[in-house]
Amino acid sequence: MMSWLPENVSTYGGQIDYLFYLIYYITAAALILVTVLMVAFLIMYRQREGRKAVYSHGNTALEVTWTVVPAVILIMLSFMSISTWGEIKIYAPPAEYEVRVVGKQFNWDVFHPGPDGKLDTEDDIKIENEVHVPVDKVVHVQLQASDVIHSFFVPSFRVKQDAVPGRDILVWFEVTKPGQYELPCAELCGFGHSGMLGWVFVHTPEDFEKFLKENQDQG
Amino acid sequence: MSEAAASAHADHGAHEPAGFWSHYVFSTDHKMIGRQFLFLGLFMLIIGGILAMLIRWQLAWPETEVPGLGWVPEPTMYEGIIPPSTYNMLFTMHATIMIFFVVMPIMVGGFGNFLIPIMIGAKDMAFPLLNMLSFWVGAVAGVLMIASFFVVGGAASGGWTSYTPLTGAAVYTGVNWGINLWVLSLFVLAFSSLMGSINYITTLINMRAPGMTYFRLPLSIWSLFITAILLLLALPVLTAALGMLFFDRVFATNFFLPAGGMPLLWQHLFWFFGHPEVYILVLPAMGVTSDVLSVFSRKPIFGYRAMAYSMIALAFLSWIVWGHHMFVSGMNPLLGTAFMLTTMVIAVPSAIKTFNWLGTLWGGSIRFTVPLLFAIGFVSNFVIGGLSGIFMASTPVDIFIHDTYFIVAHFHYVVAGIIFAMFAAIYFWFPKMFGRMTSHTWGVVHFIGTYVFFNLTFFPMHFLGVGGHMRRIYNPMQYEYLEQFGDMNVFITISAFCLGLSQIPFVVNFIWSLFAGEKAPENPWEANTLEWSAPSPPPHGNFATQPQVYRGPYEYSVPGVEEDWLPQDRPLGAAAATGH
Ligand code: HEM
Ligand SMILES: [Cu+2]
Numbered sequence: 001m002m003s004w005l006p007e008n009v010s011t012y013g014g015q016i017d018y019l020f021y022l023i024y025y026i027t028a029a030a031l032i033l034v035t036v037l038m039v040a041f042l043i044m045y046r047q048r049e050g051r052k053a054v055y056s057h058g059n060t061a062l063e064v065t066w067t068v069v070p071a072v073i074l075i076m077l078s079f080m081s082i083s084t085w086g087e088i089k090i091y092a093p094p095a096e097y098e099v100r101v102v103g104k105q106f107n108w109d110v111f112h113p114g115p116d117g118k119l120d121t122e123d124d125i126k127i128e129n130e131v132h133v134p135v136d137k138v139v140h141v142q143l144q145a146s147d148v149i150h151s152f153f154v155p156s157f158r159v160k161q162d163a164v165p166g167r168d169i170l171v172w173f174e175v176t177k178p179g180q181y182e183l184p185c186a187e188l189c190g191f192g193h194s195g196m197l198g199w200v201f202v203h204t205p206e207d208f209e210k211f212l213k214e215n216q217d218q219g
Numbered sequence: 220m221s222e223a224a225a226s227a228h229a230d231h232g233a234h235e236p237a238g239f240w241s242h243y244v245f246s247t248d249h250k251m252i253g254r255q256f257l258f259l260g261l262f263m264l265i266i267g268g269i270l271a272m273l274i275r276w277q278l279a280w281p282e283t284e285v286p287g288l289g290w291v292p293e294p295t296m297y298e299g300i301i302p303p304s305t306y307n308m309l310f311t312m313h314a315t316i317m318i319f320f321v322v323m324p325i326m327v328g329g330f331g332n333f334l335i336p337i338m339i340g341a342k343d344m345a346f347p348l349l350n351m352l353s354f355w356v357g358a359v360a361g362v363l364m365i366a367s368f369f370v371v372g373g374a375a376s377g378g379w380t381s382y383t384p385l386t387g388a389a390v391y392t393g394v395n396w397g398i399n400l401w402v403l404s405l406f407v408l409a410f411s412s413l414m415g416s417i418n419y420i421t422t423l424i425n426m427r428a429p430g431m432t433y434f435r436l437p438l439s440i441w442s443l444f445i446t447a448i449l450l451l452l453a454l455p456v457l458t459a460a461l462g463m464l465f466f467d468r469v470f471a472t473n474f475f476l477p478a479g480g481m482p483l484l485w486q487h488l489f490w491f492f493g494h495p496e497v498y499i500l501v502l503p504a505m506g507v508t509s510d511v512l513s514v515f516s517r518k519p520i521f522g523y524r525a526m527a528y529s530m531i532a533l534a535f536l537s538w539i540v541w542g543h544h545m546f547v548s549g550m551n552p553l554l555g556t557a558f559m560l561t562t563m564v565i566a567v568p569s570a571i572k573t574f575n576w577l578g579t580l581w582g583g584s585i586r587f588t589v590p591l592l593f594a595i596g597f598v599s600n601f602v603i604g605g606l607s608g609i610f611m612a613s614t615p616v617d618i619f620i621h622d623t624y625f626i627v628a629h630f631h632y633v634v635a636g637i638i639f640a641m642f643a644a645i646y647f648w649f650p651k652m653f654g655r656m657t658s659h660t661w662g663v664v665h666f667i668g669t670y671v672f673f674n675l676t677f678f679p680m681h682f683l684g685v686g687g688h689m690r691r692i693y694n695p696m697q698y699e700y701l702e703q704f705g706d707m708n709v710f711i712t713i714s715a716f717c718l719g720l721s722q723i724p725f726v727v728n729f730i731w732s733l734f735a736g737e738k739a740p741e742n743p744w745e746a747n748t749l750e751w752s753a754p755s756p757p758p759h760g761n762f763a764t765q766p767q768v769y770r771g772p773y774e775y776s777v778p779g780v781e782e783d784w785l786p787q788d789r790p791l792g793a794a795a796a797t798g799h
């Protein structure tokens with residue numbers, strides 16, 4: 001099943017994949033256990049001449065076991081998830097590059113800081129559906145929406161965050177591999193939701209210089 | 220119904236004229252109302268199923284002509300091709316119908332009504348007239364919902380979750396009266412459920428037969444009791460939120476819009492209702508499954524009290540997990556951690572139930588009847604749906620799989636899996652409801668087809684989700700990274716069509732048995748609960764004499780008793796039992 005996961009190219013994506021694998025193995029084991037027992041019981045205890053069912057109302061020791069064991073595993077999974085969640089959604093590292101992405105029916109408006117490195121200045125570069133970021137740098141996205149809720153989803157970065165009108169939500173990522181990654185909208189936003197699609201261009205330092213230069217005169 | 224019903228009714232019915240209208244239409248008999256809910260739900264199941272097939276057609280062969288639908292006028296379809304706006308209506312209405320007009324009417328309205336009085340040894344519900352009103356108010360809601368397909372602009376298209384601002388003003392979807400009617404229909408339906416739940420609770424508290432203590436109630440009744448309490452508490456939240464949404468749409472009050480209100484408020488209100496709603500749907504299925512497994516294993520249910528307490532635990536916990544639907548919504552991420560913990564905890568009672576079902580099978584003398592097969596099918600699906608839920612409960616993993624097909628797979632294993640418990644209940648109580656047996660062979664055929672194609676349809680959806688395939692998208696081929704899934708989508712669609720076709724044996728079996736099935740004896744399954752002491756079908760008033768309850772519902776294979784069952788109302792020491 002895991003071979004379907006898109007290639008991960010972000011710094012924290014590996015941790016998400018790790019948790020995914022962990023839960024996958026635990027749940028697969030549980031599924032196999034339950035299925036095997038069920039099939040075995042169905043075969044072993046099918047109705048046969050001369051055999052009466054066992055008269056039993058339960059077994060406290062067993063019941064305590066199968067309450068405590070799942071509980072321990074689940075609580076353990078929660079605690080293992082907490083730090084990754086905190087790293088991704090709560091404690092963002094300081095920005096090395098910052099862009100603003102505004103979702104609207106049915107496009108992403110992307111504002112890049114111009115050569116001055118600051119947003120909301122004269123030289124901002126606005127491009128529809130294209131996010132240009134440098135590789136190996138902590139990127140902060142100021143995520144906004146101008147009409148309805150959209151969702152910023154980059155499968156290869158393992159990042160998803162809803163863009164909510166009236167809010168300015170911080171999303172961050174650091175990409176380790178230059179390339180071009182799809183940025184679909186993941187929250188139903190109207191009849192054009194399907195196909196609301198942007199691209200994230202992750203540039204090497206040289207390429208990134210080039211991108212800034214090419215767009216210098218855009219204002 | 221059958222002559223048996225009619226004649227028994229005549230014997231008993233001095234107090235009620237046996238006219239067609241009062242018997243079949245405006246009936247106050249809980250059993251007739253239960254049947255009415257059942258038929259309403261089955262009818263809506265056909266509509267909801269057809270909508271699902273249309274969704275699947277589009278996903279497998281995007282933007283091609285649906286065979287036979289060339290006549291549908293624009294802008295609903297363009298020469299048989301489904302446009303994106305219509306696609307959004309399809310999945311919105313599919314889900315709304317399946318949840319509110321199939322599972323709720325059948326499991327809660329249908330079996331709740333039919334079973335509660337008769338399984339606790341009562342003559343009828345506490346408020347028969349209110350009961351009738353509950354059905355007819357529900358029917359009005361159904362008419363409003365169906366009518367919404369035919370208004371200008373089409374039906375609701377904002378998803379069954381109806382997130383604002385998308386649904387907060389008509390401009391965003393282009394659907395005006397469709398969503399207004401959707402809101403009104405659910406608003407009206409909430410009153411139907413409220414009337415039903417008050418009736419169930421009152422009946423259960425006050426009208427249990429002598430000797431029927433709470434811990435002698437069958438688990439299906441326990442589950443319906445808890446469901447009724449959840450309904451009573453959860454639906455007003457939805458009703459209030461729907462009222463505000465309606466005001467936003469019609470009077471621009473902006474409760475849920477950024478100009479003056481908060482988009483996320485809707486999500487909080489909706490899911491505060493929505494998660495208990497999930498348990499409203501699944502608890503009766505669990506109850507029915509417990510009863511059926513015990514009867515056909517010829518064994519007491521394993522851990523009766525643990526089963527009851529775990530349902531109570533689910534009901535309590537269901538109020539504090541709603542935020543797991545909102546991990547990436549922009550809700551405070553610290554809350555995400557809290558909701559992850561509660562969500563992990565709520566998985567424990569579900570695990571308890573699963574293991575207790577296994578324990579019930581262990582050491583049994585299992586009779587492979589059709590209801591047993593479907594109950595096993597429910598357990599098997601519930602295990603998969605429960606385990607896949609753990610992925611979503613882990614907040615970091617949910618970042619990736621939220622709003623993908625992984626979720627679609629997950630909730631179909633749980634909520635669409637309820638259909639298995641529904642079939643188990645229908646096959647199990649059909650003899651009591653209609654006085655006739657259904658065909659075993661065709662029931663088995665129905666089960667095999669449904670089980671196999673259900674899994675072939677929904678299991679591969681996990682793979683799509685892992686690949687990042689979003690839900691609610693009209694055309695996956697618009698995304699480069701999803702092109703590889705074209706074949707899998709075709710496979711799923713073909714399986715879904717086969718799943719649909721597998722329901723034909725059921726329809727034929729159901730209708731044929733209704734009129735020509737073998738006459739059912741009083742207790743065809745040799746079961747213990749009180750309904751099996753009444754005639755099949757039971758007359759108005761259910762029992763000739765007030766039953767007296769001596770024991771719990773699951774005394775199967777009791778040592779020292781000759782038969783392997785011991786009805787709740789049979790005094791030991793009487794001729795039938797050997798006694799000690
Ligand atoms: C006949 C078998 C069924 C099939 C083939 C089927 C298929 C589907 C499909 C393809 C979707 C759309 C997924 C998407 O693109 O987002 C969907 C959505 C949904 N279905 Fe089903 N379904 C079936 C039965 C059911 C049942 C019985 C229930 C509930 C009791 C149910 C509840 C839902 C819900 C809640 C949604 C979500 C809709 C939304 O996103 O607003 N389905 N189903
Ligand atoms: Cu969208």
Ligand SMILES: [Cu+2]
Nearest residue numbers: 494540541544
């Ligand atoms: Cu929930």
